[in-house]
Amino acid sequence: MTTSVDLLEDPTAGEALADSTSDASLTRSVARSAQIHADLDVHPERYRMLTGDRPTGHLHLGHYFGSLANRVVLQDKGIDTFVLIADYQVITDRDEVSSIQERVFSLLTDYLSIGIDPTRTTIFTHSQIPALNQLMLPFLSLVTDSELRRNPTVKAEQEATGGRPMSGLMLTYPVHQAADILFCKANVVPVGKDQLPHLEQTRVVARRFDERYGRAGDKSAPVFPAPDALLSDVPNLLGTDGQKMSKSKGNTIELRMSADDTAKVLRKAVTDSDRRITYDPVGRPEVSNLVQLAALTTGRDPHTIAEEIGDGGSGTLKKLVTESVNEYFAPIRARRAELEADQGHLRDVLADGNARANAVAEATLAEVREAMQMVYG
Structure with a gap:
């Protein structure tokens, strides 16, 4: 070198x-x-x-x-x-x-x-x-x-x-x-x-x-x-409670989690009372954090994702995030299971x-x- x-x-x-x-x-x-x-x-x-x-x-x-x-x-x-x-x-x-x-x-x-x-x-x-x-x-x-x-x-x-x-x-x-x-x-x-x-x-x-x-x-x-x-x-990802992501706060999605565990955690993720989904990290940090997570795991623009969900609300957003996260990390988790067994x-x-x-x-x-x-x- x-x-x-x-x-x-x-x-x-x-x-x-x-x-x-x-x-x-x-x-x-x-x-x-x-x-x-x-x-x-x-x-x-x-x-x-x-x-x-x-x-x-x-x-x-x-x-x-x-x-x-x-x-x-x-x-x-x-x-x-x-x-x-x-x-x-x-x-x-x-x-x-x-x-x-x-x-x-x-x-x-x-x-x-x-x-x-x-x-x-x-x-x-x-x-x-x-x-x-x-x-x-x-x-x-x-x-x-x-x-x-x-x-x-x-x-x-x-x-x-x-x-x-x-x-x-x-x-x-x-x-x-x-x-x-x-x-x-x-x-x-x-x-x-x-x-x-x-x-x-x-x-x-x-x-x-x-x-x-x-x-x-x-x-x-x-x-x-x-x-x-x-x-x-x-990317500055927040925890599922809308606060800084931290192992000590228990507000994270761990790489080792199963698809079911990931779904349970995301169902409890904090959003807000506005049904219409927008990407506004400053004004709507919790909702935007989930949109960003969907963007990172799909390779798409967060603004486009938010526009497509529109009035679908937090339920639609959480469903999309859960599916995209689990699909993205599926091969990583499969490899992890093999390694853990050896x-x-x-x-x-x-x-x-x-x-x-x-x-x-x-x-x-x-x-x-x-x-x-x-x-x-």
Whole structure:
């Protein structure tokens, strides 16, 4: 994989940690992402992508249309892809871990059922990659307490604790994310605009490491690339209660659900009192959310769908959404059932992915030790 190409030479990489929510920074990120998207079709070999999920619950339609489907598209373009099942990140803000193993294999089953190919994509777990986690130690020396506390996720957790002390793992969450990205030298990371501060912290860690240590005898050659955001316009699907879709709220349609379970959930979906169906995400968010779901699963325009239903009301809309969702996900669910019945295969896939990730992490850690002049044998 080539990580040092003209496209990836970012003139802002040497700047101090910026306010990545500022208009200027956001504009730069959007422009840069568009440039990378244009190059992906021409030179996929230039890129290595890191993405992943926390195994805190079962994946749902919001995950699928928000990121999972796009991972398959990028994989199929030929991009070297790493997908992290972030089991260690579960314990940043949770005490109970008895369900982690089941959730890890549920995520893995979902990944394979939607088309992620373990022969082309490295699927791995935090806890099985010691060298990745060892990068945390030198990386922590490159950031300050105040920088960590300014991170949006850390700030939100601090505000939500209700006086409960924040764990050290939660405080250092941004550095763990940096280790996730940099261990495999990923140079593109799919994120939403609200996640740009996380990626900026990773870029700062990469820059500071190279400024402090660099490569032994050649400080002009960076050890780590400065990863770029790969932004995309993802649909903002609401939960069936009209609120933000969330595993913890129980308002999702999980990929693993049966057709009957999906129908039951959608029958209870919140709409409004206006019988005529229109697509108006601002004025009628609940109804428009169902229309959008029908559009995503049929490939049709949401305005056209709404016009065709017209005075048919929410009953007609829910019937259409149920049929389109179940038809769209039928082959995925069939594949999922086959995979779920072969736990040995799932364990082999994860073991192979962990072995590949370990080899990459060990090589990166060796470079880090050499740069830090900590090779003693």
